[in-house]
Amino acid sequence: MFETRKHLxxxxxxxxFITNAVAAELIGPKLxxxxxxxxxxxxxxxxxxxxxxxxINEYFGEKGVKRLSLITAGLIAYxxxxxxxxxxxxxxxxxxxxxxxxxxxxxxxxxxxxxxSITAFLVSQLIDVTLFHFVKKKTGNKMxxxxxxxxxxxxxxxxxFIVLGIAFYLPGKxxxxxxxxxxxxxxxxxxxxxxxxxxxxxxxxAMIDKFLAKDTxxxx
Numbered sequence: 001m002f003e004t005r006k007h008l009x010x011x012x013x014x015x016x017f018i019t020n021a022v023a024a025e026l027i028g029p030k031l032x033x034x035x036x037x038x039x040x041x042x043x044x045x046x047x048x049x050x051x052x053x054x055x056i057n058e059y060f061g062e063k064g065v066k067r068l069s070l071i072t073a074g075l076i077a078y079x080x081x082x083x084x085x086x087x088x089x090x091x092x093x094x095x096x097x098x099x100x101x102x103x104x105x106x107x108x109x110x111x112x113x114x115x116x117s118i119t120a121f122l123v124s125q126l127i128d129v130t131l132f133h134f135v136k137k138k139t140g141n142k143m144x145x146x147x148x149x150x151x152x153x154x155x156x157x158x159x160x161f162i163v164l165g166i167a168f169y170l171p172g173k174x175x176x177x178x179x180x181x182x183x184x185x186x187x188x189x190x191x192x193x194x195x196x197x198x199x200x201x202x203x204x205x206a207m208i209d210k211f212l213a214k215d216t217x218x219x220x
Contacts (some may be wrong), residue, residue: 005212010060014068017052020045021072021121025079025114028167029106037185038178040167042117043160047193050128050156051201054148057132059208069125073118080114083107116166120159128155148201152194160187 028042056065087108091100128151135147161183169179 037181116163120162124159
């Protein structure tokens with residue numbers, strides 16, 4: 001099924017990437033307080049998405065990331081369509097059954113988040129991949145932390161505000177003060193998670209290098 005170990009690595013990274021992106025959409029409607037600011041729990045999987053993006057960038061280049069980003073955006077849109085259909089199918093009535101109102105309250109709100117997320121996702125991914133390769137051209141294979149963290153710091157800023165703007169601010173679910181406070185709160189939470197996961201990038205990088213070296217040895 002997999003011609004080389006590199007194909008297997010891409011499949012694993014793509015699976016992690018897509019799973020976290022779709023999971024973020026499904027849990028996104030739940031808002032929590034971080035201090036006095038509101039934040040969507042859908043933020044939590046996104047640092048994993050950006051770290052996986054950096055690993056795919058490192059081994060498969062811009063084309064690998066852009067191709068996967070478009071596929072993921074398409075899959076998120078597919079989830080949007082399924083939710084749209086599911087909301088319009090009448091629910092069965094019975095004790096402890098999920099009602100139409102309950103289902104719509106969660107996933108109806110989620111559809112706006114999905115629309116915002118697709119837009120934010122594509123914009124932030126484009127920024128991330130562009131900055132990552134810009135830094136890599138300047139530093140070569142050195143300073144992995146700089147190109148990974150640097151691209152994430154900037155791309156996640158745009159991601160945080162675009163998704164909140166479309167999903168909560170424009171529909172009037174947040175006022176301007178809440179929008180700004182929530183945007184910065186979500187951004188800093190994602191940034192802290194991403195920084196905390198920096199050692200994971202180095203560990204994954206070392207493991208992938210070791211795994212791929214066996215393919216190189218076979219070719220020799």
